[in-house]
Amino acid sequence: xxxxxxxxxxxxxxxxxxxxxxxxxxxxxxxxxxxxxxxxxxxxxxxxxxxxxxxxxxxxxxxxxxxxxxxxxxxxxxxxxxxxxxxxxxxxxxxxxxxxxxxxxxxxxxxxxxxxxxxxxxxxxxxxxxxxxxxxxxxxxxxxxxxxxxxxxxxxxxxxxxxxxxxxxxxxxxxxxxxxxxxxxxxxxxxxxxxxxxxxxxxxxxxxxxxxxxxxxxxxxxxxxxxxxxxxxxxxxxxxxxxxxxxxxxxxxxxxxxxxxxxxxxxxxxxxxxxxxxxxx
Amino acid sequence: xxxxxxxxxxxxxxxxxxxxxxxxxxxxxxxxxxxxxxxxxxxxxxxxxxxxxxxxxxxxxxxxxxxxxxxxxxxxxxxxxxxxxxxxxxxxxxxxxxxxxxxxxxxxxxxxxxxxxxxxxxxxxxxxxxxxxxxxxxxxxxxxxxxxxxxxxxxxxxxxxxxxxxxxxxxxxxxxxxxxxxxxxxxxxxxxxxxxxxxxxxxxxxxxxxxxxxxxxxxxxxxxxxxxxxxxxxxxxxxxxxxxxxxxxxxxxxxxxxxxxxxxxxxxxxxxxxxxxxxxxxxxxxxxxxxxxxxxx
Numbered sequence: 001x002x003x004x005x006x007x008x009x010x011x012x013x014x015x016x017x018x019x020x021x022x023x024x025x026x027x028x029x030x031x032x033x034x035x036x037x038x039x040x041x042x043x044x045x046x047x048x049x050x051x052x053x054x055x056x057x058x059x060x061x062x063x064x065x066x067x068x069x070x071x072x073x074x075x076x077x078x079x080x081x082x083x084x085x086x087x088x089x090x091x092x093x094x095x096x097x098x099x100x101x102x103x104x105x106x107x108x109x110x111x112x113x114x115x116x117x118x119x120x121x122x123x124x125x126x127x128x129x130x131x132x133x134x135x136x137x138x139x140x141x142x143x144x145x146x147x148x149x150x151x152x153x154x155x156x157x158x159x160x161x162x163x164x165x166x167x168x169x170x171x172x173x174x175x176x177x178x179x180x181x182x183x184x185x186x187x188x189x190x191x192x193x194x195x196x197x198x199x200x201x202x203x204x205x206x207x208x209x210x211x212x213x214x215x216x217x218x219x220x221x222x223x224x225x226x227x228x229x230x231x232x233x234x235x236x237x238x239x240x241x242x243x244x245x246x247x248x249x250x251x252x253x254x255x256x257x258x259x260x261x262x263x264x265x266x267x268x269x270x271x272x273x274x275x276x277x278x279x280x281x
Numbered sequence: 282x283x284x285x286x287x288x289x290x291x292x293x294x295x296x297x298x299x300x301x302x303x304x305x306x307x308x309x310x311x312x313x314x315x316x317x318x319x320x321x322x323x324x325x326x327x328x329x330x331x332x333x334x335x336x337x338x339x340x341x342x343x344x345x346x347x348x349x350x351x352x353x354x355x356x357x358x359x360x361x362x363x364x365x366x367x368x369x370x371x372x373x374x375x376x377x378x379x380x381x382x383x384x385x386x387x388x389x390x391x392x393x394x395x396x397x398x399x400x401x402x403x404x405x406x407x408x409x410x411x412x413x414x415x416x417x418x419x420x421x422x423x424x425x426x427x428x429x430x431x432x433x434x435x436x437x438x439x440x441x442x443x444x445x446x447x448x449x450x451x452x453x454x455x456x457x458x459x460x461x462x463x464x465x466x467x468x469x470x471x472x473x474x475x476x477x478x479x480x481x482x483x484x485x486x487x488x489x490x491x492x493x494x495x496x497x498x499x500x501x502x503x504x505x506x507x508x509x510x511x512x513x514x515x516x517x518x519x520x521x522x523x524x525x526x527x528x529x530x531x532x533x534x535x536x537x538x539x540x541x542x543x544x545x546x547x548x549x550x551x552x553x554x555x556x557x558x559x560x561x562x563x564x565x566x567x568x569x570x571x572x573x574x575x576x577x578x
Contacts, residue, residue: 099385100384100385100386101385167383168418168419168420168422169422169424170383171380171383171416171418171422172416172418172422172424172484173424174380174383174411175378175380175411175415175416175418175488176411176415176434176435176438176487176488176491177407177408177409177411177412177435177438177439177491178408178438179408182438186434187424187425190424190425190426191425193425
């Protein structure tokens with residue numbers, strides 16, 4: 001029996017470390033690359049007009065995507081209004097009331113499946129119940145499809161964040177004579193506050209960049225909407241249509257819209273990080 | 282009359298007889314000395330039960346943790362519950378405010394009579410029960426609120442009162458918990474910013490602000506330092522009389538220092554229960570003696 005070579009062991013150790021680190025850096029590399037390209041191509045499109053003017057036909061100078069920005073904000077807003085309260089309440093059920101129940105287990109499973117459904121299927125589904133029967137696309141349908149995407153994400157984060165609150169605090173909150181709902185709202189929510197806000201922000205960031213569910217629901221529009229009961233312009237479908245068009249100036253606008261979404265998502269993520277970081281300090 | 286005091290009397294009289302001739306002065310002094318304990322024992326023994334466990338069994342899922350527990354918690358007294366780790370001390374008092382029901386797989390059978398009424402009845406109003414039976418936990422658990430709000434929280438939950446009265450009650454609870462002087466300048470600071478011992482006294486203040494009838498303390502000093510422990514012990518002693526206290530403790534010294542009655546738990550059974558002085562000086566059961574003399578546990 002001879003001892004194994006020290007050198008080969010150390011070499012192997014180093015190789016595995018280097019390869020795994022390389023793979024990890026790949027993530028940063030692609031984010032950096034995407035950011036670089038989007039900024040490089042998009043920044044030229046950004047101007048005051050970009051945020052304040054309506055789209056112009058190809059070849060005409062000076063248009064903007066104000067209608068799409070407003071549409072995206074409004075539909076994300078509808079999604080947040082519908083998806084966050086229901087998601088939070090479902091998460092409360094999962095973490096507090098139905099934790100050990102059969103129904104709770106079923107709901108948890110369903111929410112996981114819902115989270116894994118491709119967004120285009122959600123879009124098709126909403127098309128079949130809110131677009132086809134009414135005979136026209138609508139911003140409302142767009143908001144609803146985004147809300148369906150949002151719901152499981154918020155429900156799961158809420159459950160996770162509440163489950164992270166130590167049972168000692170839960171017991172103390174109940175031992176003082178709180179009803180369960182009150183203990184949850186006034187004590188546990190406060191203890192899990194930063195996690196909950198982060199979860200909501202990240203889910204907003206997630207749906208604000210969705211295209212597929214809007215393609216079948218809100219569609220898109222070159223006009224300023226008059227109500228949510230008609231096709232509503234939005235950034236992601238605008239990117240899709242403008243980028244596919246043969247016109248250079250439209251392609252330019254698509255890059256600009258991409259930049260706006262990227263920056264928004266980045267800011268939402270940074271805000272979420274700041275909230276969590278602030279809590280730790 | 283307790284055997285412990287009787288034994289002490291015999292000892293003292295024999296000593297007195299040995300030292301000198303029979304002397305009336307000695308006997309008078311011995312009488313006076315013992316009188317105090319006799320009166321205390323008599324008073325303790327006369328205290329009615331505020332809470333009585335009757336044939337109490339407890340299960341964690343399929344596993345039985347308490348076996349036919351019978352225990353009286355005397356009104357206005359401190360009852361200590363001692364025993365080695367895992368013997369069911371905490372499990373036992375966690376039945377008194379039904380906090381164990383937070384977990385789906387835990388189950389209690391038998392009766393716990395609070396003023397003669399079985400609190401394990403399904404019809405018991407848990408909110409009312411927990412206002413009457415407060416609990417202090419092992420680890421300090423301040424709410425994520427300010428010092429003031431930590432105490433005001435329960436008061437607002439259970440009572441309606443004008444702001445001025447609320448302020449007064451918060452202050453008085455903090456004073457009773459011997460914390461007011463230390464926190465009066467940081468009432469609006471978060472409760473979690475206090476030291477561990479202060480946090481525990483804040484939790485006590487928060488609980489006694491509701492003027493519960495019974496105070497359950499589940500190893501209240503196991504997570505805090507000796508100085509803070511002393512404060513909590515003094516606090517418990519000052520509160521008795523107004524409150525009925527049941528305290529689970531790991532420390533026999535603590536039980537001996539502050540309690541009037543002691544129950545010794547072993548493997549889910551109540552092995553022995555009686556006046557603290559009695560149980561520590563003259564245990565009736567071999568297991569109790571082994572435990573208090575440090576042969577196991």
